Amino acid sequence: MLERIEIEAFLTLAEVLHFGRTAERLHLSPGRISQTIKALERRIGAPLFHRTSRSVRLTDVGQTLYTALRPAVDDLERAVTTATAAAHRQRTRLTVGFSTPWCGDLVIVAGDRLQEELPGCDVSIQEIQLSQPLQGLRSGEIDIQLSEFPINEPDLVAGPVIFTEPRALLVGTSDPLAACDSITLEDLAQTRLIPVRGNAPDYWQAYHYPAHTPSGRRIPHARPVTYWPETLSLVGAGRGSTIASLRAARYHPHPGVVYLPIEDADPIRYGLIWRADNRTEVLHRFAQIVVKAADV
Amino acid sequence: MLERIEIEAFLTLAEVLHFGRTAERLHLSPGRISQTIKALERRIGAPLFHRTSRSVRLTDVGQTLYTALRPAVDDLERAVTTATAAAHRQRTRLTVGFSTPWCGDLVIVAGDRLQEELPGCDVSIQEIQLSQPLQGLRSGEIDIQLSEFPINEPDLVAGPVIFTEPRALLVGTSDPLAACDSITLEDLAQTRLIPVRGNAPDYWQAYHYPAHTPSGRRIPHARPVTYWPETLSLVGAGRGSTIASLRAARYHPHPGVVYLPIEDADPIRYGLIWRADNRTEVLHRFAQIVVKAADV
């Protein structure tokens, strides 16, 4: 394979047809151009240029080489440009996902702070579907997201817990439990849980929609649904109950739906998740900002 | 632009996915590969490989680069191969032209001698059309030819005179001159010369088919013909005369055609002609052999 300097010297000389100007353009001495071309000619096995002190022009073999080499080198440089652009995009663009409005609030603040800190970068924020909580990360559409733990996947990294929220049972007003101020996990055996259907990992699904109470009693499940508004409607219509963050009461009030704190349930943990192979500077910095913002 | 070693290291590593094997294949140390890849990553602006001591694999940016770079480099190598092949052909192939059978004899002997001397080379010999004596050279079909002088063209080189042949007038047996043993240039005024029409230079045309005798009398010209056999037929039919080498009498006898030596005409000079920009080793050697062969 040809050396970079050989390629550049040859192509430039073939276009300029002047050793001195070629040397100038490449910031080299004329002697070096002469030697380099000579080396290339030795390698190819024939003179590539007819030259006198008055004129330089391509030989037939030189023309053959030029015709084939020029577009190949153009492609090569385009390849580098493309990759460099992709690298720059990766360095400066960050797409952040969030699952709930309170995650969204935090992420938006952190995004603004990141852009103040790194003026060149370009943060975009989007909500993720409850039914497919990890798909955006895996497809590369989302670089990092703030969403519900537990997440324990080989291709993903879960950061520290950013904040927690107590859990609540959502029941219809006609439900016997609706009169209580709060409930315990054992009470879940009396309700029909409506889980969200999705391709979340099984352990995630089981954690958020348990099948048994701590004492081992079975918790009946209703038909799974795909979207959050649908769940709310079903609960309001007395078709079942569901478990969510207590905080959702303030963001998703619904007529006929009561939020009951579950006294003995672990709070829901929220944290950052990103792809193990996506460890860019902006991503790291964003994660730090979120951790810091959550401390306050 | 990328250095050769960067390209080779990147492509090989992208295919082998192993620093040690890449180093082996490129006859370098693993350290060098590591440094080279690192330098390339600095230039592109992002990691090209995910690597641990157990696995090496392309990042998204690395994949982008590989996909675009691989075909470009293939084209580049093809370009070099093509040019090298063209150079080799030019170094080892020689196509020799000749105008007359006696030129052909000499050229064939010289060609055989050349192949004995340079066993790798490949000589081919072909007759050139009288009507287009220089076209083969200019189109590149013929590398060197042995033919009639004078030739004085800026893009062609004429070697030394290899041999000379006396000139003769060819007349029909019914022509008044047919009874003579020989003629002089002044006698040409009594005949109708049949010239060969072609794109030979004007001075060549005028030299071989003069328009005036030495004393200035006009020599009538008949309609030009394109091929030598046609000329012979026309002369045999008494439709005119023509001028050729006296030696042609032995190679091209024709019923009804008489060859008359022209006593005071300069002999026809034969020599080698080649393109000024086609100065290969084989060509030069062939010319030397022809000169030497003519001396004997």
Next chain:
DNA sequence: TTTCGTTACGTTAGTCGTAAAGATT
């Protein structure tokens, strides 16, 4: 005589291998 391309030579930058260190399974 001028303008270039080429050659010669001394200098230096950068590439290379060796070997030790660091990381990962």
Next chain:
DNA sequence: AATCTTTACGACTAACGTAACGAAA
């Protein structure tokens, strides 16, 4: 503990510029 990548460092190659030389118009 073993394997593989990375880093450190010293040696040496070859790329480079300067300047003199040579060829061509």
